[in-house]
Amino acid sequence: MALSSLLGGILLLALSWKASQLAKAPSDRVLRSVTLCILCSALSFPLGLKSVARYVDSLTGDGIAKLLQNALLLVLVYFLQCVFLYSASDRTAGNKRARWELIPLASAIGIATLAMTITPGPERAHTYATANMREPGVALFYLAAGLYLVYGLALALWWTSRYIRLSNGPLRTGLRLVAAALTAMVLMGSLRETLTMTRWAGGSVPTALIVGAKMLLDITIPLFVAGILYPAAATRWMTIRLWAHRRRMYRRLTPLWTALHEAFPEDSLHRTPTGGWRDALRLRGIHRRYYRRAIECRDGLVRISPYLAKLEDSMEPSVPLPPGRAAVHLREALAAYTAGAPVPGRAIAVALPGGSDLDDDVRQLVALSDALRTYQEGS
Template sequence: MSSLNDVLYPLAAIVVAAAFLWQVTRVITSQRDPGAIAMCVSFGCLAAVFTVSVPVVWVGVDRLLGVAQIAGLLAQSLVILFTAAQQAMLVLWSNPPARAWRTMRRRLAGVGVVLLIMAALFAVTPRGGDHSRDFAVHFAGIPTYAVYLIFYLTAFTVTKIDVIRMALRYAPLSGKVWLRRGLRLMAVGSALGLVYSAVRAADVIGPLLGADPRRWEFLAQVSTSMGAIIEVLGLTLVPRGGPQLSLAHDWWRQRRQYRRLRPLWFSLYQASPDIALEAPPSPLAERFILRDIRYLLTRRVIEIRDGALTLRGYRDPRVEAAALARASELGLKGEDLSAAVEAAALAAALRARDSDGEPVPSGQGTADAGKDTDMSLEIAWLVKVARAFAGDPVVAQARAGELMERLPETGNKAR
């Protein structure tokens, strides 16, 4: 009868083995620090754990070595070595070398003692039959194996808690945002390992209370498989692939900002073609621009500001006051309010220029073009202005020359 072991364990074995081979390549070709080597060892042990735990492999190992259920001892011993290697990795990363090696010698000595005790208890435990899918559940009721399981779970749980503690403590000190996220993801995966410990402890206690451990065995299989995959992803894909995801996200965001600025930019370009270094692409061509997007976005921001400067003499503070009043009536606040007022002022200035209006007397035109600011903040601000310029009702009124009608009669006099 098949179980989750037949599906989850092969899947976990493939994922971890791939991570192991990738890490071996990195250690051989470039990264040879002790922490990276310890990570490599941990991945190798974990890949072996899941490989041995696949039922067909389990049976094959027993037959090859000629010892009933020896695969169980091998798999659980490899689990202890895996957690010890994880612990070593974090100790080596977060401590000076001399202190790290002193700490690891003590811990590795403890691991050796645990493995010897497990082997001795396993040797005196009666074994037999095919229990490749329910090894722990079947033997948990045998006193010697129950003691074996207590030693195993104690070592595993204590080490896992230490791994979680060190991962969370080291994460803020790592200096790289994606490495911090990877270490925290590793802590999440290790926490699922504690679920496995709880299930195995219940395997010992449950029969004493008349409960059948097989009822919750799936929790052990799911938690250990998913926890291991999450840990491996946290230490490999997240730190290495995360920066690439950030670059892809930045590219997509800049491309979207570039296109959103087009309505405002194109109106300014039509009024003053000299602001552009080259003829603008068509809206359709812009959809297929893939390269140099950062440069193109920067150019578009500069050209918008240059275009706004050409309109400085046509900006009327009375229009801005009317736009502010109207936008406030519509419930706009904060930057949305400021962006709507700025867009309305530009629309009214374009209208005045197109209708051969007289420039506003010196000192009355207002604009913050050319003001030094952070480029990312400038882009975000201009995107808000462009969005308002394209569809805000206040801007539509400014474009139609209707805002001046809203001014008090004393303020709506001819210049």
């Protein structure tokens, strides 16, 4: 029950996520195929629960829940193939191959439907472990559905293995999880086909083998879903980590920015309209404020640098002023500027970055801001 609840929760979460992405990009064929894969899985999952299956059968007839569940699983595998077909081909070739793949799908569903139709009513209410495989309709049902599953999953595994070699980073990790799940599914599907034929021929199969194969198949489903979601989840996690880091740096710049903004309010970049509180709640909002605060701090330091240089006559202009000493003299330099003191004739390097990227510049500004906070608290 706990595993079923966990799997159901994962499927609903995955479906909501992909549906929201598809709403933003409805023409993305790969994303649409992934979303339909998860939708079929989410729809088929409750039909595998005994209570739901009994209720559906009571409304529609014996065996309909089982037929619907298996048909949805077959359609899921078809859309899984479409994910790779659309990824590896242009629109015309992908659509053509996808239409051809409808033939084995329709054949499998048609044969399974026919098999369920010719199966006597009392024989339809069964699980795989308890099914009477000597009944032709029952055996045909499992053989038709199982054969297509093995075919579709094996084809998807081939495409996945090919893409693993061409990918890297989170995508490769996700594809490896998918490949592991598909490998287990193909092996267990092949095993079930063998067991079905053995039981159809009158042979006996250990119950433990049937139960073990089913348990492994149940485990591979969340592994498969996790593999599909992993690349996007990893990317989102890195985005959130970057957002959190820049939010911390933005806040740590506050003492330096406040001091400089009071002296040079005209350097503020806030004239560009923003989305107000809605902008603050969006992930991109902090990036905009982060860049703006860093630029405003740097502009202010450039303007106050000559006044700092006057307080550090003994230092070479090309030698960066250490953050601690810059923090000590910053208030005095800002006071001199505010009082209208003439601009000294030379400047000095302050919080000079070691690299050319903005993040390195921000690290030096934050070091100065931290030193300024410490100096102010100790004064």
